Amino acid sequence: MVRYTGRRLLEAVPLLLGIVTLTFLLLHLAPGDPTTAYFNPNIPPDVIEQMRRNLGLDRPLPVQYLDWLRSFFTGHFGYSFSQHRPVAAVIGDALPNTLLLSAVSLVLIFVVGCAVGIVQAVRQYSALDQALTVGALTLYSVPGFWLGLMLILLVSTPWVSSWLHLPISGMTSIDHEFMGPWGRALDRVRHLVLPVIALGLASAAGVARYMRGAMLEVIHQDYIRTARAKGLSERRVVLRHALRNALLPVVSLLGLYLPLLFGGTVVIEVVFSWPGMGRLLYNSILARDYPVVMAATFLFGALVVAGNLVSDLLYAVVDPRVRYGEGR
Amino acid sequence: MSGAGAAGRASGRASGRPSRWLDLLLPGLRAARAGRASGAAVLGTWTLLWGLLLLRGARVAATFRSGGVDDWVALATLALGLAACPIAARRWLEAAPREDAGGSRAAGSGPVDWAAFARHRQASVGLVLLGALLLIALLTPYLAPYDPNAQHAVVATRFLPPSAAHPLGTDRFGRDVLSRALYGARISLSIGFVAVAIAVSVGTLVGAGAGMAGGLADTVSMRGVDLLLSFPRLVLLIALVALFEPSLALVTLVLGATGWMGTARIVRGQVLSIREEDYVQAARALGFGRWRILTRHVLPNALTPVIVAATLGVGNTILAEAALSFLGLGVQPPTASWGNMVASGRDVMLHAWWIAAFPGVAIVLTVVSFNLVGDGLRDALDPRHAAGLR
Numbered sequence: 221m222v223r224y225t226g227r228r229l230l231e232a233v234p235l236l237l238g239i240v241t242l243t244f245l246l247l248h249l250a251p252g253d254p255t256t257a258y259f260n261p262n263i264p265p266d267v268i269e270q271m272r273r274n275l276g277l278d279r280p281l282p283v284q285y286l287d288w289l290r291s292f293f294t295g296h297f298g299y300s301f302s303q304h305r306p307v308a309a310v311i312g313d314a315l316p317n318t319l320l321l322s323a324v325s326l327v328l329i330f331v332v333g334c335a336v337g338i339v340q341a342v343r344q345y346s347a348l349d350q351a352l353t354v355g356a357l358t359l360y361s362v363p364g365f366w367l368g369l370m371l372i373l374l375v376s377t378p379w380v381s382s383w384l385h386l387p388i389s390g391m392t393s394i395d396h397e398f399m400g401p402w403g404r405a406l407d408r409v410r411h412l413v414l415p416v417i418a419l420g421l422a423s424a425a426g427v428a429r430y431m432r433g434a435m436l437e438v439i440h441q442d443y444i445r446t447a448r449a450k451g452l453s454e455r456r457v458v459l460r461h462a463l464r465n466a467l468l469p470v471v472s473l474l475g476l477y478l479p480l481l482f483g484g485t486v487v488i489e490v491v492f493s494w495p496g497m498g499r500l501l502y503n504s505i506l507a508r509d510y511p512v513v514m515a516a517t518f519l520f521g522a523l524v525v526a527g528n529l530v531s532d533l534l535y536a537v538v539d540p541r542v543r544y545g546e547g548r
Numbered sequence: 549m550s551g552a553g554a555a556g557r558a559s560g561r562a563s564g565r566p567s568r569w570l571d572l573l574l575p576g577l578r579a580a581r582a583g584r585a586s587g588a589a590v591l592g593t594w595t596l597l598w599g600l601l602l603l604r605g606a607r608v609a610a611t612f613r614s615g616g617v618d619d620w621v622a623l624a625t626l627a628l629g630l631a632a633c634p635i636a637a638r639r640w641l642e643a644a645p646r647e648d649a650g651g652s653r654a655a656g657s658g659p660v661d662w663a664a665f666a667r668h669r670q671a672s673v674g675l676v677l678l679g680a681l682l683l684i685a686l687l688t689p690y691l692a693p694y695d696p697n698a699q700h701a702v703v704a705t706r707f708l709p710p711s712a713a714h715p716l717g718t719d720r721f722g723r724d725v726l727s728r729a730l731y732g733a734r735i736s737l738s739i740g741f742v743a744v745a746i747a748v749s750v751g752t753l754v755g756a757g758a759g760m761a762g763g764l765a766d767t768v769s770m771r772g773v774d775l776l777l778s779f780p781r782l783v784l785l786i787a788l789v790a791l792f793e794p795s796l797a798l799v800t801l802v803l804g805a806t807g808w809m810g811t812a813r814i815v816r817g818q819v820l821s822i823r824e825e826d827y828v829q830a831a832r833a834l835g836f837g838r839w840r841i842l843t844r845h846v847l848p849n850a851l852t853p854v855i856v857a858a859t860l861g862v863g864n865t866i867l868a869e870a871a872l873s874f875l876g877l878g879v880q881p882p883t884a885s886w887g888n889m890v891a892s893g894r895d896v897m898l899h900a901w902w903i904a905a906f907p908g909v910a911i912v913l914t915v916v917s918f919n920l921v922g923d924g925l926r927d928a929l930d931p932r933h934a935a936g937l938r
Contacts, residue, residue, distance in 0.1 A: 238775040361915035363867050365874045366890055366908035483780030487871050505790040520783045
């Protein structure tokens with residue numbers, strides 16, 4: 221296991237280096253630079269030139285690249301043009317919020333998805349199964365930003381808002397500072413509800429579809445019949461014997477859904493004014509704030525690589541065959 | 549003559565006398581009465597086209613006076629559809645023997661089990677939905693009640709709720725939401741198809757190249773694919789689009805450029821296994837060149853899973869385009885796309901919900917139909933799935 225972990229960690233290094241290089245190339249080979257934001261006939265060209273020099277944009281590309289590489293080893297991502305403070309500080313404010321949003325979503329995606337899939341598989345071809353199949357198929361195709369807006373619309377209608385008070389933007393209420401510790405926690409949770417649903421529902425539907433298939437494949441096997449023949453309760457057969465093997469392929473879905481999840485945060489954070497990485501990336505792109513865009517794009521890539529690593533390791537934990545490498 | 553003929557004759561006798569002119573007047577009716585969905589689909593198309601011609605005749609006639617490309621495309625669709633319906637009804641619906649419920653699979657029919665596909669209820673629903681969508685998109689100039697960008701008397705006609713005059717209401721500029729949603733379908737579908745065509749071509753090229761070449765080239769290109777797959781697609785998309793001036797062509801290109809990696813992996817895997825097949829060895833022994841072996845022997849056999857990926861890919865691409873346009877980085881107003889329509893309704897959602905709501909419904913319907921067809925194709929390709937796991 222240690223050797224396997226070490227190998228997978230080593231494999232991630234060139235990938236991360238590639239991500240750094242690609243983000244750099246992406247932003248420097250494209251036309252336009254940060255000074256375009258200050259385009260104004262009243263600013264004489266030599267002032268623009270001075271700005272370029274101050275920002276270090278006049279240096280040859282390889283030098284800028286080395287500088288960019290060095291900044292990653294030192295953890296100093298440069299200076300944000302638009303917010304006038306270090307990129308590390310800007311990212312440091314946003315990253316935890318995105319991690320909170322995605323982690324909660326991820327847990328719910330798999331818990332809800334697996335639960336629905338299991339129910340469907342156990343009651344195969346029942347009316348409930350068919351309704352859930354159609355529902356999952358539809359939800360799987362719903363764009364997150366639209367779902368978010370419709371949820372906002374729903375909780376804003378008078379008859380819903382009369383019994384359900386859910387905040388529709390931000391992470392905390394205005395009077396958050398004046399609440400007690402429990403009040404604060406509850407406030408956080410209430411702000412999480414809508415973004416988490418909008419972010420995770422489509423993926424949960426995908427997991428449910430997959431889980432149903434995986435469960436059905438397992439549930440007709442001989443050892444399940446044996447378990448039933450032993451007189452075990454159906455509950456124990458399904459949750460202990462069948463679920464363990466059915467979960468194997470579902471664990472590998474984790475790596476598949478991570479990029480989707482992080483991509484989704486961009487739109488969802490914009491919709492719900494969630495102060496995370498996605499909204500930061502979006503705002504920085506509009507402001508042509510290069511250092512922040514590069515750092516954010518890199519971090520999104522790094523998050524996916526890290527997530528894939530975790531999902532591979534998790535898979536190796538649950539499936540010993542991987543660890544003892546069949547050809548891998 | 550088996551099933552279909554007998555059923556057709558029986559129903560013909562019931563309705564009076566069996567006649568050829570009934571097929572011309574209402575093609576597909578006999579098949580529909582025999583309980584075949586394809587008959588109903590043909591009949592429905594026929595009715596829609598004639599209804600359009602009769603109700604919107606003036607609009608159709610305007611094509612000859614002052615029609616743009618859009619109008620002529622719609623006219624061609626109309627004419628072709630009207631010609632195709634009776635032919636389809638005679639040639640294909642009546643002649644083909646009716647499939648038994650447990651119809652056996654014809655030997656040597658290729659890797660796609662079409663009978664399984666036809667029996668797959670979800671896939672059939674998806675196919676009908678998709679066909680209707682395509683038809684609607686092509687006929688939009690005749691179907692749309694208003695010009696998508698016409699603002700009429702803005703102050704009097706803006707923010708009108710759904711009504712008979714404006715079935716889906718009007719937006720903040722007094723433009724008809726239904727007309728815009730219909731034109732948006734053309735934009736979204738064409739972007740989806742073209743972007744996926746680009747993605748599949750690039751993916752097939754890279755995958756086949758890597759698979760055939762092997763060695764260092766294979767390793768390097770697949771590491772590149774891994775690298776690109778490490779970015780969330782939307783992040784890559786907005787990073788790319790934002791650097792340039794947004795335009796239709798750019799959005800399509802960028803969507804294609806970020807969607808080929810999956811195809812490349814699939815094709816490479818296929819090529820690696822097909823490369824070792826006997827018939828490829830035989831072709832090699834015969835002294836055929838690599839290019840000929842690749843294009844004639846390997847690729848045709850590698851493409852079926854690509855078709856599935858492409859079908860599902862169109863749905864995903866439409867979702868990605870909608871998200872981009874929603875963020876204001878995709879299709880730019882005033883050109884209508886479902887994504888930017890939702891965005892334009894966002895600020896006024898609480899008193900004019902229809903502006904943001906209906907385009908979203910259109911997105912969901914479109915993506916659902918592509919997913920249904922894609923799933924159906926996958927099941928038809930994979931006998932294990934068709935057997936009972938669906």
